[in-house]
Amino acid sequence: MALLTAKEVFDLVRDDLALVEDELARQSDTAFPAVSEIAAYLLGGGGKRLRPALLLLSANYAGRKDRSAIRLAAVVELLHSATLIHDDVIDSAGTRRGRPSANARWGNHRSVLTGDWLYMQSFQMALEERNFRILDILIDLTQKMVEGELIQLEKIGRLDVTEEDALRLATYKTACLFSGCARLGAVLGRLEEEEEEALAEYGRNAGLAFQLVDDLLDFTASAQQLGKPVLSDLKEGKVTLPLIYAMENGHHEARELVARVLAEKEFHSVRPETIVALVQDSGALRRARSLAQDYARRAKSCLNGHRDSEYARALTTVPDFILEREN
Template sequence: MSSLSIATATEVFDLLRDDLAAIESEFAHQSDSPVEVVTDIAQYLIAGGGKRIRPMMLLLSARAVGCESEARIRLGAVVEMLHTATLVHDDIIDEASTRRGRPSSNTTWGNAKCVLAGDWLYMQSFQTALAERNFRILDLLISLTQQMVEGELLQMEKLGHLINEEEYFDLIYRKTACLFKVSMQLGAVIAVPPTTPNAAPFEEALGEYGRNLGLAFQIVDDVLDLTAQDDVLGKPTASDLREGKATLAVIHALERGTGADREAIRTVLADRSFARVAHADILEILQRHESLAYAMDTACAYAEAARQSIADLPESDYKRALLWVPGFVTTRDR
């Protein structure tokens, strides 16, 4: 690992402030449709905020390899549009009533309009990407979209059922880490002319960084779902268990718990509610078997692997920022 120091949060956001503001404007511009309800839903989702971590990853990746092209702004908006489209569809599938502390879009406009608005955002993101006239970009985005849809379908098949760690990591790669990986790869790709015959320098290393960071991000998300307060999380706590999803800490406890422990967890997953077993009882099981700590330790290991992935990247303020992000991901509270 390089001796380069890790940036601070202030330094990172100072580095990216103008680019992130430009991406926000581009996202709003790209979400403007002649059909008013599409624009209304898109603007509502944009106003809901979010961490914008995926466009931030693309910006840092692009800047770390010397990209000055305006493509970084357009593609930053593309990855955020894709992410937003997945959230719209997720809320419909999960029958969610809140998102980031506000009513979810489907509770306001209904499932039918929102699923179509999500489809529109997918297509608009591809329309924007197509303007780059770069087949590698389209190849990455098409493969990404297929994997995200496959991940959602696989998860739906496994709801209410027990899964092992291998199945869990396959799911979270498809649903989350794949988008992190592609965001990083896109940053590398746009730094070289589209006619370049070979892979962009550092594309593989940056993609590996994104994969590891995405896995860490989702594991932490799953732990927070179990432990955070509703008002901090912006949605009901333990939504995953209520939806029949077994996440890493739960899988760990199932493998190590007593017969009574396993039965309690199975009951919640099958019922998709805490009607017969309280949330506090599940937390006690997870804490007794140190399952929450195990999940966080695993997330931290992936975060460190992300840092190691970019050891050979040229030293710069953007590399320092990339070294900061894994710590942000593993210490956040929402």
């Protein structure tokens, strides 16, 4: 099966994504004025729209191309935006995608309420489908994302985070939404249960690869590429998989330096470059990238032997450009 380039993949759903953008603009324009300003700012912030694209590709793969797919693609982007607002408030983040975060511009109270509004608006839109199966999927993935935030709060500032902890967190915070997008496409196309589960598992594995690459970029990309400061996760008290790997096998220097940053909640006595160099020298980045590649392979294997179409080729390509992304 010949793979496609990233451009060719997005070209397949470019017209539909334009309709999704129209729907998102309509939702922010008609929102309560106090919400509308923040919603328009967030939705115009240059996101990759990977989740809506994944839903649209999955729906087309399953043989469904209509207004329902457009609407649900907008729904998952609104849900994603709501989680980003709440994440930034919880993390006291000052930037998002290279611009001031909503909480930095409008304060925590208004930002949290806007996030709440986006959650409710997304479910109101989904309700228009009059399909309990769709609502079940959206409620389940939203609950898991909130549970992921609670899991993360339990682990903030702690050194005893394990690989299992990190992968569970990645599953709840990131992979469940990817899985939900793929599953929703399957449900729209009325695929048989076995194919629906395969598509959902494809999304889960692609989402895990995405989160692992995200963790890697915190150590390998520039602040300009990331749209936020390098090592911002560690400064916020989050010990991600590359750090976990670097601290394993009795690497006392790494453990001691990370402990100091967590205690200071800032890079005072330890420079970010010192941590980056240490993680690179430990082989942790190679190990984390190898795991991301493994999840990408697993995602592709979920599609084997099912359908041969340009949308199947596109879905097979998505894990590759997840691995290759630079922001």
